[in-house]
Amino acid sequence: MNILILEDEIPAYQKLINYLTNSFGEDFTHDIARSNTDGKEFLLKNKYDFILSDIQLLDGISFDLFDEINIDCPIIFCSAHDEYLFKAFNTNGIAYILKPYSKSDFNKAIEKYQSLFNQGNYNKLNSDTLSNLKSALQEENTSYKKRFVIKKTKGIQLLNVVDISLIEASGDFCIATDNSGKKHTISQTLGSILQQLNPTKFFKINRSEIVCIDYIENIESHFKNRLLISMKGVKEKPMTSSSSTxxxxxxxxQ
Structure with a gap:
């Protein structure tokens, strides 16, 4: 088994080697590249059974390398990026290990790709998928709100913005419903919250409600130029105002 490791951090590279040795013993060879330039050189000269890749390398992001060279083997991404990017990986069925990861996390990623590849179900990275991943990375690197601190009777909880389906105004605070249907109280006004959110993801459909595009399941016409929106995790259908439709x-x- 021949493996390419794209990793600019030496401690992270050594950790991967330890996990690979635990999983495959001596039954593997590997090349290490800390930059896209070196990675390109290896990929043009060699064939690999799979690739372990960080996202940020010494000379840029590895997405650019995979956009330039046709890759016909599985890629397992290993990175500290989360939030939008983590969701984008899951949506596209790509194995992703979030740093700091455990041996169990590593083994699950390896098993997933071995299973998919052996069954012929592995989908190669294409330009559309890479474009989606780059967009998610760009979103994650912006200054938009990533999580809200929710005060509850049993303590403080964190609500990730990527999990929010609907936000409703309720006096001087708001109620956020996540994609599983749970409700969370945010001690801010609707206007204040809207200013902190990514406008490509969230839209204020009327005076008191904000919806997330990722959790819109269905849209149907209603009277007076209004639209009824079915949202994941939300029982009642929020409605656009006539002026916002x-x-x-x-x-x-967009």
Whole structure:
């Protein structure tokens, strides 16, 4: 088994070697590249059974390398990036190990790709998938809100923005419903919250409600130029106002 490791941090590389040795013993060879330039040279000259890749290398992101060279083997990404990027990987069925990862995390990623590849179900990275991953990385690197601190009777909990389906105004605070249907109280006004959110992901459909595009399941016409929206995790269907419907339609097509 021949493996390419794309990792610019030596301690992380050594950790991967230890896990590979525990999993495969001496039954593997590998090359190590700390930059896209070196990685490209290896990929043009060699064939690999799979690739272990960090996202940020010494001379840029590895997505650019995979966009340039056709890769016909599984890629397991190992990185400290989370939030939007983690969701993008899951959506596209790509194995992703979030740093700091454990041996169990590593083994699960290896087993997933061995299973997919052996069954012929592995989908190669294409330009559309890479474009989605780059967009997710760009979103993650912006200054938009990533999580809210929720005060509860039993202590403090964190609500990740990527999990929010709907936000509703309720006096001087708001109620956020996540994609599993759980409700969380945010001690901010709707206007204040909206300013902190990514406008490509969240839209204020009326005076009191904000929806997330990732959890819209269905949209149906309603009277007076309004739209009823089915949201994941939300029982009642929020409705656009007559004045917001036109802008909402344009937002959906961005």
């Amino acid at each position: 036109s802008d909402f339609r344009k937002w959906l097509e």
